[in-house]
Amino acid sequence: MSTKEKTWWYVGGVAIIIYALFPVAWIVSLSFKAPSDIANKGFLPTSPTGENYSTILTGTASDLFLPALRNSFGICLIATFISCVLSMFAAYAIARLDFPGKKLILGTALGVAIFPVISIVTPLFNLWRQIGLYDTWLGLIIPYLSLTLPISIWTMSAFFREIPWEMEQAAQVDGATTWQAFRKVIVPLAAPGVFTTAIIAFFIAWNDFAYGISLTSTSVARPVPAALGLFSGASQFEDPTGAIAAAAVIVTIPVVALVLLFQRRIVAGLTNGAVKG
């Protein structure tokens, strides 16, 4: 690459980074502004303050925010776990076996994935109220599975298809049952796929707003995105902008941490050396 070309790549890269990160920076900056400072017409706070953070963590908004944080974590982790396990089996079957209706399953999964959430929220609201799932963890986990499973199955089956089938046959010849071959050879090799899927599933569940706001009514099950919408300012005339910004920063942290933690595991080419050539 010539120097000129390189320069352009840098300029372009920096432009994209600024474009993508500017809103994040803005939120962070907002979260350090005092309520009276919000409209200071400047990017940076006049005098940075931790007031918003103490409001949501220990102050008036804490009994709204903290349970929501706990709910979000619990519900999303459980939904992610179930979705990963189920999609692992489903994807394995799809990648390995030839059975009638395979196309149908994949097609349905895609159909469910693109089905607009808002159109099922109302019937679900009624149904959940009838059968007692309204405002419970399970009442959110189930719809979250419907959001995460299709994409998990798609991602995971792409990973499974990459694993040479001979690995598994070799294991069977070596004396493994189908289950042992799956557990001792396929799962370890599919680990990057499992982590990728887990991250994607977690994001989807973590970011949900429509189900969260509609299917909960108290802090028993209300997740963070729904709780953020319920923040109120110190007085009727004050927007809770600062508090919301602070909460937004806090809920971003686990997501970033998750990616940093797992990105080492999402290494491509784990199957290097399995087969020759």
Next chain:
Amino acid sequence: MASIEMRNIVKQYGDGFPAVNDVSLDIADGEFMILVGPSGCGKSTLLRMIVGLEDISSGDMVIGGKRVNDLAPRERNLSMVFQNYALYPHLTVFENIAFPLRLSKTDDAEVRRRVTEAADVLELHEHLERKPANLSGGQRQRVAMGRAIVRHAEAFLFDEPLSNLDAKLRGQMRTEISRLQRRLGITTVYVTHDQTEAMTLGDRVCVLRKGKIQQVASPRELYEQPVNLFVAGFIGSPPMNFLPARPEGNRLTTPFGPVELDQKRAAAVAGRDLLLVGIRPEYFEDASLVDEAKRPLGTLFRARVDVTEWLGDQQYAYIPYEAPAEITSQLRDLSRELDSEELRTQAIVSIDSTSRIREGREAEFWLDTRKVHVFDPTTGENLTRDAEAGARLTQMAEEDRAEQVQEAQAGMQGRHAGAA
């Protein structure tokens, strides 16, 4: 250890294509059997049916006296080296080799002992803690072998294990495999493409064509008494020359002059019109270099040499000849099936490396007519095959082999006694 018997094995894939068609083959306990044939003839399919990775459409697969058609691979206790090795990339070399033992819940001390033993045989010691991704092709191949020998399996199955190695390493691994098999005395089925491997490794070689067995015999018998045109053309490198011929009494008229036949062979070909005579390149010689004593055993002819290839220890000359159209198309089909390069109607002739025969000139050649075979061009059948002589060759190979196995195993015991 066990014998493997196949009775009328058929494999039809989902699309109805018979990849293996009515194969019956008996492999004796401790025998080294080679499966060869052109690409797509069903070698891998047959091997995978033995090991249980492929369902058998019909027929019986009997291993160690027990019908195994409906047994899962793990219940057959066979070990296999895959064409692409199929090592477990997430495990170290040690754990790769130990994998079958771990599955059978062998205790740790025993696992260590057996893996160390296998690593000894295969010289893998300094690599035991490494991952397969960091090994060379030959090392990976040895790990795959280690995984196969670590267990006391009934038989070894190899699917072109050396096909991706370079020539030198291939030679090295070939002797390694041969030595190992003799020492362990375990029934082995080995699929290969490679002439040298087929001829040097096996006790017997099974030649397959389009899912059907053509001939099962010792390498020598295949070479000297092939049953048909296909086997004759497939075994041997450079391949056998096929010349058009017309019988006239006790002789055949060929593009290279008349070929005299003995009574028996002459009787076998009598009454036919057009024939193919099969002559191996080494039956030819530069006439000026042939002993006076040998001369009367063959015929002399003059021909123009198109190209010569001097290889140091050998020399080949290419001699073009005329052939009738029907023969030409027949030969072209055959060479296409044998995956050899487009055959022009030219004979490949092996001459002494000191010969001064030049390209583009006429020269005089001598042809040893004692061992030529005559084939029916339409059916491909070898009309002059001497079944008894062939059987004698295979019998001799078996005796040699028994001796070698005894020696190898006595040697091993001697070493053990010495070590103890």
